[in-house]
Amino acid sequence: MLRSDQILATVEMIQKENLDVRTVTMGINLLDCRSPSVNKTCTNIKARIADKAGRFVETCNLVSRTLGIPVVNKRISITPISFVGAGFDRDGFIELAASLDMAADSVGVDILGGFSAQVEKGMTRTDREYIHSLPEALSVSDKVCASINIGSSQKGINMDALAMLGDTIKDIADKTRDQGGFGAAKFVVFCNQPGDNPFMAGAIHGLEEADTVLNVGVSGPGVIARALERLISSRSKLRLDDIAEEIKQTTFRVTRCGELVGRQVSNILGVSFGVVDLSLAPTPTVGDSVGEILHILGVDAIGAPGSTAIVAMLNDAVKKGGIFASKTVGGLSGAFIPVMEDAVLAAAVGNGDLCLEKLEAMTCVCSVGIDMVAIPGSVDGDTIAAIIADEMAVGMINNKTTAVRIIPVPGKEVGDSVSFGGLFGSSPIMPVRNVGKSSRFIRWGGRMPAPVHSFKN
Amino acid sequence: MSRQMIISVMSQDRTGIVADITGAIYELGGDLADLNQSTLCGYLTMILFATFDDHVTPDMLIARVARIDSPTRLDIVAREVFGPPTATSDKLPKRTYIMTAQGVNRKGIVYGISSFCFEHDINIMDLATTTSKNTYTMVLQLDLTAVPSITEVRRKLLKYAEEHHLQVVLQHHDLFKVTNEIPF
The missing domain is CATH 3.20.70.20 (Anaerobic Ribonucleotide-triphosphate Reductase Large Chain)
Structure with a gap:
C-alpha cells in the first residue's frame, strides 16, 4: 500500500484545499452540419450535439462519484461557428446561437463555447455578419460563449476587426444592461487562440481537431x-x-x-x-x-x-x-x-x-x-x-x-x-x-x- | 515428497532476527518461498512460507528456533499447509478504494470501522494507523468488489462518520496512485 502520509496529503488536497477538476470539455466538430438553410443547419447541430454529448454529463458525474473527486463543470466546445455558418447573415447567426443554447440545455452542460470566428488575417462577409450578430446572439442565449481570434504571431493583427470590436463589446454589454453587461463576460478577443482550450469563454473545437475530443x-x-x-x-x-x-x-x-x-x-x-x-x-x-x-x-x-x-x-x-x-x-x-x-x-x-x-x-x-x-x-x-x-x-x-x-x-x-x-x-x-x-x-x-x-x- | 509450512515469528525488534530465523530454516533444508515483515512499537513480526523435505515437521522447526541464542524472546508458530499456495497478486482488484478515518483518540475506532466494513461486504486488504496530538488516523486499503453501490455505501459511511464524530473519506485507489507514483 502507499504510505499513509502520501494518502493523507492527497486527501487534504481534495477535501480541504479545493482541488477539483475544473472542467471536462467535449469538443465537437460541426462542419458537416451545414445545410442550405439556417433552419436545417440548426436542426443538424442540435442532433449532432445530442448524439455526441447525450451521455456526457452523466458519465462525468459517474466518474466523479467513482473516484471521489469533484468535476465542477461539464462543457462543450464546437467548431468556430463562422465556418459552420459560412454564407449566413446576422439573423442566421442569431438563430444559430439560440439553437446552440437549446442544444446545450438539452444535454445538461454548463456552458457551450465556440460561437467564434478566426479573422487574424482578413474578414469575409460572413465574419462581418457574425460580428454584427454578437450583441443579439449573446443576449438571446444563456449558455453560449463567443470568442474571436484577431491576431497571431504568424499573420499579425487584423486592425479592421479590432476597430469593430470596441463598439461591439459596448453593444454586447448594453444589450445585457439589466444583468450589469454580463454578455461581455461571455466574449473574448484572442491573439494566438488555441484550438484545444477547455476553459471558457474562449473554448473552441479547432479546425485541426478530430470529430470529437475530450479536453x-x-x-x-x-x-x-x-x-x-x-x-x-x-x-x-x-x-x-x-x-x-x-x-x-x-x-x-x-x-x-x-x-x-x-x-x-x-x-x-x-x-x-x-x-x-x-x-x-x-x-x-x-x-x-x-x-x-x-x-x-x-x-x-x-x-x-x-x-x-x-x-x-x-x-x-x-x-x-x-x-x-x-x-x-x-x-x-x-x-x-x-x-x-x-x-x-x-x-x-x-x-x-x-x-x-x-x-x-x-x-x-x-x-x-x-x-x-x-x-x-x-x-x-x-x-x-x-x-x-x-x-x-x-x-x-x-x-x-x-x-x-x-x-x-x-x-x-x-x-x-x-x-x-x-x-x-x-x-x-x-x-x-x-x-x-x-x-x-x-x-x-x-x-x-x-x-x-x-x-x- | 515435501512439506509446506506457514511460519509466524514475533519478537522485540533487534538486528539479526531475519538471519536467525532463515538460518534455522536453511539448516533444516527448507526452501523459503515468500517472506513479509513489519515492525510496530519496537516489535517485529514476520510471516514466512517455506517448503521442507517430508521428514521435517513444524515441531522440529520450533525446537530449532528455540535453540537460537537470542537476546530477545522469539515467539514462533509453524503450521503445515496443504495444496498449492494461493499466489499473492500484485494486481489490485478494480474496485480498490482507500478510506481514511480521523477522529479524537478513543477506544473502539478500529473496531467500529472494521465492523462497518464487514457488515457491508468490504474486504480490508491493508490497514495502518497513526496517532498525532490526540488525533487518531486510520488508513485502509479496501476491496469493494462485492459492494453493489459505491454511492450507497459512501452515504452510509458518511452517516456513520457523523454519528461517531469521525472524518471519513472514501476515494478510489487510482487517485492516490496517480498523485504519488510516476508510472514506468
Missing part, C-alpha cells in the same frame, strides 16, 4: 497556496527555487488527477482524449485565489513591484509540473489572473493597488491576458479597442496566447461594483486612464504586420 482543465490555486503555506511554516532558510519546486510538484499531483478523470470519461464514452490544460484558474471562493499566492510569495499588495516577477515564476513552475504529469498537454496551461473571478485580485482593484497598466504587465508572463475586468460603461469603443490592441501586441510579439475579456458595465463608474454571481464573481469597477486618446490609432485599420521571427533580443 480537461485542471485548476487548484487553493492547493498551491496551502502547499506553500505548509512549506513556509515548516522550513527556515527557504529560497525562491525551493518555492518554485514545491509549486512544480504540487502541480504534478493536481494534473495527474485531471488526466485520470479525463481518460476514464473518454474511455467510457469512446471518445479520443485530447489534452490536459494545466491552468491555475481561480474561483471567487475564498482560498481559491491566484492573488493569494502572490501575497504568500511576498508582495503585500497585488500590483506592487515584484508582482510580475512572481506571476512569471508561478506560470513557469505550473507548466513544468504539469507537462511531466500528463501525456498530452495543451490549451492555455499556466496561471490565469481573471480579476472578477478572483476575490483577492478584485479586492486589489477596490483598494487601488491593482491598475490596468500593471495588470497588462502581468499578462505578459501569465497564460492568458486581461481577463474579466469591469471598466466604466462610459469608456468609448475606440479606447476599448486600443486596450485590446496592446494586449494582442503582447501576444503576437511574444509568441504566446493573449486575450481580452473586458466588461464596460453600463451605467457604472469608478467607485461602483458589479456582480455576476457564481464562478463569474464580482469586482469594483477598474479605472481606465487616458480615455478617448487612442481613436486616431484605431482608425487606421488595415493590418499590423507579423513580427520578425529571428533576431530575438
Whole structure:
C-alpha cells in the first residue's frame, strides 16, 4: 500500500484545499452540419450535439462519484461557428446561437463555447455578419460563449476587426444592461487562440481537431497556496527555487488527477482524449485565489513591484509540473489572473493597488491576458479597442496566447461594483486612464504586420 | 515428497532476527518461498512460507528456533499447509478504494470501522494507523468488489462518520496512485 502520509496529503488536497477538476470539455466538430438553410443547419447541430454529448454529463458525474473527486463543470466546445455558418447573415447567426443554447440545455452542460470566428488575417462577409450578430446572439442565449481570434504571431493583427470590436463589446454589454453587461463576460478577443482550450469563454473545437475530443482543465490555486503555506511554516532558510519546486510538484499531483478523470470519461464514452490544460484558474471562493499566492510569495499588495516577477515564476513552475504529469498537454496551461473571478485580485482593484497598466504587465508572463475586468460603461469603443490592441501586441510579439475579456458595465463608474454571481464573481469597477486618446490609432485599420521571427533580443 | 509450512515469528525488534530465523530454516533444508515483515512499537513480526523435505515437521522447526541464542524472546508458530499456495497478486482488484478515518483518540475506532466494513461486504486488504496530538488516523486499503453501490455505501459511511464524530473519506485507489507514483 502507499504510505499513509502520501494518502493523507492527497486527501487534504481534495477535501480541504479545493482541488477539483475544473472542467471536462467535449469538443465537437460541426462542419458537416451545414445545410442550405439556417433552419436545417440548426436542426443538424442540435442532433449532432445530442448524439455526441447525450451521455456526457452523466458519465462525468459517474466518474466523479467513482473516484471521489469533484468535476465542477461539464462543457462543450464546437467548431468556430463562422465556418459552420459560412454564407449566413446576422439573423442566421442569431438563430444559430439560440439553437446552440437549446442544444446545450438539452444535454445538461454548463456552458457551450465556440460561437467564434478566426479573422487574424482578413474578414469575409460572413465574419462581418457574425460580428454584427454578437450583441443579439449573446443576449438571446444563456449558455453560449463567443470568442474571436484577431491576431497571431504568424499573420499579425487584423486592425479592421479590432476597430469593430470596441463598439461591439459596448453593444454586447448594453444589450445585457439589466444583468450589469454580463454578455461581455461571455466574449473574448484572442491573439494566438488555441484550438484545444477547455476553459471558457474562449473554448473552441479547432479546425485541426478530430470529430470529437475530450479536453480537461485542471485548476487548484487553493492547493498551491496551502502547499506553500505548509512549506513556509515548516522550513527556515527557504529560497525562491525551493518555492518554485514545491509549486512544480504540487502541480504534478493536481494534473495527474485531471488526466485520470479525463481518460476514464473518454474511455467510457469512446471518445479520443485530447489534452490536459494545466491552468491555475481561480474561483471567487475564498482560498481559491491566484492573488493569494502572490501575497504568500511576498508582495503585500497585488500590483506592487515584484508582482510580475512572481506571476512569471508561478506560470513557469505550473507548466513544468504539469507537462511531466500528463501525456498530452495543451490549451492555455499556466496561471490565469481573471480579476472578477478572483476575490483577492478584485479586492486589489477596490483598494487601488491593482491598475490596468500593471495588470497588462502581468499578462505578459501569465497564460492568458486581461481577463474579466469591469471598466466604466462610459469608456468609448475606440479606447476599448486600443486596450485590446496592446494586449494582442503582447501576444503576437511574444509568441504566446493573449486575450481580452473586458466588461464596460453600463451605467457604472469608478467607485461602483458589479456582480455576476457564481464562478463569474464580482469586482469594483477598474479605472481606465487616458480615455478617448487612442481613436486616431484605431482608425487606421488595415493590418499590423507579423513580427520578425529571428533576431530575438 | 515435501512439506509446506506457514511460519509466524514475533519478537522485540533487534538486528539479526531475519538471519536467525532463515538460518534455522536453511539448516533444516527448507526452501523459503515468500517472506513479509513489519515492525510496530519496537516489535517485529514476520510471516514466512517455506517448503521442507517430508521428514521435517513444524515441531522440529520450533525446537530449532528455540535453540537460537537470542537476546530477545522469539515467539514462533509453524503450521503445515496443504495444496498449492494461493499466489499473492500484485494486481489490485478494480474496485480498490482507500478510506481514511480521523477522529479524537478513543477506544473502539478500529473496531467500529472494521465492523462497518464487514457488515457491508468490504474486504480490508491493508490497514495502518497513526496517532498525532490526540488525533487518531486510520488508513485502509479496501476491496469493494462485492459492494453493489459505491454511492450507497459512501452515504452510509458518511452517516456513520457523523454519528461517531469521525472524518471519513472514501476515494478510489487510482487517485492516490496517480498523485504519488510516476508510472514506468
